[in-house]
Amino acid sequence: MDSTRKQRILIIDDDSAVQVSLALLLKQAGYDALCADDPQQALARLAQQPVDLVLQDMNFSLQTSGEEGLQLLADLRATQPALPVLLMTAWGSIALAVRGMQAGAANFFTKPWDNTQLAELVRTTLEAATPAARASRQALDAQFDFSGIIGEHPRLLKVLGTIGQVANTRAPVLILGESGCGKELIADAIHRNSARAGKAVVKINMGAITPSLFESEMFGHVRGAFTDAKADRKGHVASAHEGTLFLDEIGELNRSDQVKLLRVLQDQTYQPVGASRTERADVRVVSATNRELAELVASGEFREDLFYRLNLITIRLPPLRERRSDIPLLARHILSEVAASYGLPSATLAPQALEWLSAQPWPGNIRQLKQTLERTLLLVGRGELRQADFIAIEQHEHGGTAGGLHGVDGMTLEQVERHMIAHALEQHHGNISRVAKALGLSRTALYRRLERHGLGSAPAASDDGHLAHDIGGGR
Numbered sequence: 001m002d003s004t005r006k007q008r009i010l011i012i013d014d015d016s017a018v019q020v021s022l023a024l025l026l027k028q029a030g031y032d033a034l035c036a037d038d039p040q041q042a043l044a045r046l047a048q049q050p051v052d053l054v055l056q057d058m059n060f061s062l063q064t065s066g067e068e069g070l071q072l073l074a075d076l077r078a079t080q081p082a083l084p085v086l087l088m089t090a091w092g093s094i095a096l097a098v099r100g101m102q103a104g105a106a107n108f109f110t111k112p113w114d115n116t117q118l119a120e121l122v123r124t125t126l127e128a129a130t131p132a133a134r135a136s137r138q139a140l141d142a143q144f145d146f147s148g149i150i151g152e153h154p155r156l157l158k159v160l161g162t163i164g165q166v167a168n169t170r171a172p173v174l175i176l177g178e179s180g181c182g183k184e185l186i187a188d189a190i191h192r193n194s195a196r197a198g199k200a201v202v203k204i205n206m207g208a209i210t211p212s213l214f215e216s217e218m219f220g221h222v223r224g225a226f227t228d229a230k231a232d233r234k235g236h237v238a239s240a241h242e243g244t245l246f247l248d249e250i251g252e253l254n255r256s257d258q259v260k261l262l263r264v265l266q267d268q269t270y271q272p273v274g275a276s277r278t279e280r281a282d283v284r285v286v287s288a289t290n291r292e293l294a295e296l297v298a299s300g301e302f303r304e305d306l307f308y309r310l311n312l313i314t315i316r317l318p319p320l321r322e323r324r325s326d327i328p329l330l331a332r333h334i335l336s337e338v339a340a341s342y343g344l345p346s347a348t349l350a351p352q353a354l355e356w357l358s359a360q361p362w363p364g365n366i367r368q369l370k371q372t373l374e375r376t377l378l379l380v381g382r383g384e385l386r387q388a389d390f391i392a393i394e395q396h397e398h399g400g401t402a403g404g405l406h407g408v409d410g411m412t413l414e415q416v417e418r419h420m421i422a423h424a425l426e427q428h429h430g431n432i433s434r435v436a437k438a439l440g441l442s443r444t445a446l447y448r449r450l451e452r453h454g455l456g457s458a459p460a461a462s463d464d465g466h467l468a469h470d471i472g473g474g475r
Contacts, residue, residue, distance in 0.1 A: 007126055008032040008050065012042040012072070013057040013088070018111070022055060029119045039072040046080065053126055054085045056105075058096050066096040070103065077104045084129040086121065088113070094298035107314050108294070117308055124171060124313055128162045135161060144193045149185050150333045151326035155318040159186065166313050167193035172265070174250075174310045175288040177317030180367030183288040184248065186315060190286055191244040199243030202236050207252030214257045218264075221273035237270050237281045245283045250310065251291035251302065258303045265309040285310065320365045327358040330366060331373060335385070338374045342427050342438075347377055352387040371440040378420045378439075418453040421446075425455070 009031050011022045023033035034051065036042035038060050045051070054076060058069030069087070076085055087100045087108040097108040106125050109118055135143075137152045137160075144164045149156075166173065167190050175183045184203070191201040209217050220235030237245065247253075253261065264270050265285060269278050287310050296302035320327065331349055339347050349357070362368050372390065380389045421439065428434040436446040449455075 006030060006032045007052040008034060009053045009055060009122070010034045010036060010042065010045055010051045011055045012036045012039070013055075014038060014060055015057075018057070018088075025115055025119065026122070029122065031122070039068065039075065042072065043075060043079070046076070046083075051083065053122065053129070054083060055122075056085055056087055058087055058089045058093060058100065066093060066099075069096070070100060073100055073103055073105060082129070084125050086125060094294045098292050098294055101314075101316060107311075114308075120312060124166065128165045128313070130165065140164060144189075146189055149182070149189060150330050151323060152329070153318070153323035153326045155323055156326065159315055159317060160189075162313070162315055163189050163193065166190070168195055170284050171312045172285045172287070172310050173313045173315060174293065175286065175315045175317060176292070177288075177290065178319045178363075178365055179290045180365035181317045181319055182366050183290075183317060184246070186317060187244075187246045187248075187286045187288060191246075191284075194244070194284065196243050196284055200240055201244040201246060202240035203246040203248060204236050205248050207249040209257075211254055211257060215260060215273050218261070219270045219272050219279075222275045232272075235270075235272065237264055237283060238272075238279065240283045241281045243283065245285050247285065247287040249289055250287040251289035251293055251296060253302075255301070255303065258306050262303065262306045262309060265306070320362045320369065324358050327369070328354045330369060331357050334366075334370045334373050335377065338370070338377055342378070342423075344377070345383060347382075348384050350384055350386045353385050353390060356387045356390055374438065375420075375440060378423060379417070381419075417449070418455070421449055421453060421455060 007030075009026050011019050011026075011033060013019055013022075013035075014037050019035040023035060026033040034045055034049075036045050042054075042056075056069065056072065056076075058066045060068045060072075066089075073085060073087070076083060081104075084106040085100075085104070087097050087105045088111055089097045089108060090111055094110075097105075101108060106128070107121060109121060135157070137157060140146060140157065140160050144160070144167070146160055146163075149160065163186065173187075173190055175186050177183050187203075188201065191197060204217075215221075216233070216235065218235050218237055220233050220238055223231050247261075264281070264283070268282060269280050271278050293302055293307055293311065297304050297307050320330075328349075331354060335347050335349060339345065357369070357372075364371070372394075373385075376385055376389055376393055379393055421435070424435045424438050428438065432443055432446060436443045439446065441449070
């Protein structure tokens with residue numbers, strides 16, 4: 001962009017009142033504004049002069065199906081893929097805005113809009129679209145700490161660029177993505193690259209907190225606040241003071257608790273249960289969910305005011321199937337880490353195995369890929385994993401004849417499974433919780449296998465997850 005000119009924003013809407021209102025707001029915020037009435041005029045404007053951001057309505061016809069808006073978005077992405085687009089719609093058409101974001105829009109806002117919120121959304125969207133946010137992986141790694149995040153796909157680089165742009169601010173970030181695609185890693189990277197890196201990052205699974213305990217867990221309590229309150233207890237918000245509060249599975253939070261959380265986000269204050277005083281906490285909030293919060297707002301399940309407090313910056317993580325070129329890098333990295341965690345020699349993947357892994361749909365994303373690699377490495381027991389190894393174990397997992405299907409080294413998969421469990425028990429010193437996690441099993445499922453293989457008869461576990469008696473028949 002020419003540094004001597006103001007940033008230019010194109011408004012595409014067939015309502016002249018909307019055009020005038022938005023143009024006035026943008027000019028007051030220091031931007032140049034252009035207007036277009038329909039898709040044809042908009043594309044002509046873009047061909048005539050450079051534009052830094054587009055504010056696009058989704059309906060341009062009486063049918064109001066939104067298909068014309070989606071087609072315009074596709075045309076904009078085809079002609080200028082790096083140009084950020086903010087969609088505008090009504091809450092009644094929120095599903096359409098979600099489709100637009102999935103098709104590549106940067107974000108959306110609703111009519112009528114809040115001027116302050118929209119101006120901030122415009123500013124942060126423009127910042128995230130700077131050349132620094134589109135740098136190569138090598139350039140990004142030279143400037144930021146993205147350790148643990150593996151990949152070079154353009155969609156991942158866009159995410160990393162956005163993190164680099166916003167990490168050092170206190171802007172709330174909402175991370176959207178399917179289960180298992182690495183949302184917690186992104187939250188860690190935001191914290192690690194911020195000025196708060198020296199303080200705590202407090203992680204809470206919002207779906208795991210029962211409504212009756214929400215206030216005590218989040219805000220703490222004072223001694224005597226309720227029957228079991230034997231002493232003062234610091235809550236998660238206080239623990240995250242001057243650090244980062246990561247609210248995982250935020251879409252699972254019920255409406256009554258959403259109100260209580262909103263106050264913390266609005267004025268950074270809270271009140272411990274049973275206390276008469278109000279406390280203040282300086283926290284940066286990062287939240288994540290595998291659900292579409294905008295759709296939950298439209299259906300009445302999620303508060304609109306809380307939604308806007310959480311999503312000033314929205315990061316949409318691509319699923320693994322949409323960045324297949326990263327699978328070989330991820331697979332090698334994960335395999336190396338798994339081998340080291342079990343004290344095994346380093347292992348490699350045969351070329352055909354990498355091709356097979358890259359072709360799979362991976363509905364469980366990186367988490368499923370890791371589980372597959374971990375299980376196969378433990379079952380195979382040699383230095384190179386081949387395509388046939390993965391296929392044999394997949395057949396077993398999907399109901400193959402476990403007793404008769406031979407997997408590797410002349411052993412049936414039943415025999416290999418027994419060997420794998422015994423090895424994991426040895427590696428984790430009998431800690432059932434860790435063994436179950438390593439094998440991708442629930443504790444109940446692991447107990448069933450222990451009994452079937454004669455490695456112990458569904459024993460009770462001690463408080464730390466260790467077996468309460470010795471395991472027999474370890475090999």
